[in-house]
Amino acid sequence: MAALPVELYWRVCYTVVVSVNIDSRVVAPGSDEFVEDAWQLKERINSQEGVLKQRYEFFTDAYRRSTVHCYLQDDELVGFAAVRRDGYILFLAVSTEFRGQGIGKRLVARVAEDHDSVTCHARTSNENALEFYEHLGFETKRRINGYYEDGGDAYYLKLGDDSGIADRISEFVRR
Template identity: 30%
Template sequence: MLVENMLPEYYPEMLDLWENSVRATHDFISEEDIEFFKPIIIEQAFPAVTLQCVKNASGSILGFVGVHEGKIEMLFILNEVRGQGVGKRLLQYAIENLTATKVDVNEQNPLAADFYQHMGFKVIARSPLDDMGKPFPILHMTL
């Protein structure tokens, strides 16, 4: 599994992957929330981070990570490959090559919180609202 830089031409495929992953793991997010976040993700979030991805042999993106100033801002995996090491590979790359030491996780996504804790992150704080002021509690974690 090679980790590659992501270019803007991949944003539509990455947005599809984001939606696939969110639908599989974020059952607390409504259809309206997904539609609200999609333009923000592609127009603001993707360009604001260093993006790296893992692709399969045919060149399809299996997962991606976005890091900004030592913080993992996003890590999403295609649901069909969850549990196959893609997320671990991306996280290790972010830690080793992008100096990532922090991450915020939706408290209502226990699979993600457990994954980061398994990988050595500890919860240091909790916020009742996300960055958009929505009622999605956030766990602030660090290595």
Template identity: 55%
Template sequence: MTLERRIVPPGEDDYLQAAWELKEAIREEEGLLKQRWGFFADAYRKATVHAFFDGETLAGFAAARGDGYILFLGIDPDYRGRGLGERLIAAIAEDATGVSCHARVSNRNALEFYEHLGFERVRRIQDYYEDGVDAYYLRLGDSDRLLERLTELFGR
């Protein structure tokens, strides 16, 4: 699989519509990523966005603040299981001193994914999401571990 990595700096909105459409497809299919357009677009424009494209198809993206906090991470279901999520996290880790995020306590796939990469559950936050669902605040415990793992997987 040959994917092209593209980076959107803060203040730009390249690929915003494609990212929104992918997020909405995930929401409709899995009941996740429930953010509204205004919130999503505002956060997207303030973030650095790392995206991978297969031709003109958005395979996955991650939007992160400068401090490494992941605002959104979405992978097209057709591209899952190929290490794309790990590559996106690694791209964020390259530019930040730490990496962190929130995940729904009910989102087993996300929790397993992040913990597989070395993220640790720091705390549970009650009623974090608009729909009243709790979240875990997760932080990458050892960024060197992630980089070592990616070197093993991708020969980076």
């Protein structure tokens, strides 16, 4: 697996000024740790933005099968990324109160440490997510009509191509 160079990882993950103490944890596949907190965070975002529309059973099953990178403040979940073994991000969510503090970038950087490429789907109407992923250097590989259970369309996005994921992250850091 390709790992980010230590200096690059440090810049991506630790140069963000955060006014509060944020702890990170990794939840191994098969664990329920933080699953209910993650569901509640996802549901708050869904009610505010109309995205992350998964059903409870689908969400909890996928969560339990994933490695989940979590960020917490005072033991409250403020962001998480649930990732399959192949580097596919199933869910990425950051509490609206904590956006703009680099938590999403740090979550993607954590995933990129362990995988040669990072992929995900994003709803074509989710402009915030699409801007976020584009800013990090993800490329749209294809559009999938009717991808979501409610009939919504998605883009399949990928970070890491012929130039390698470390180079892509390096480009992001220089921006």
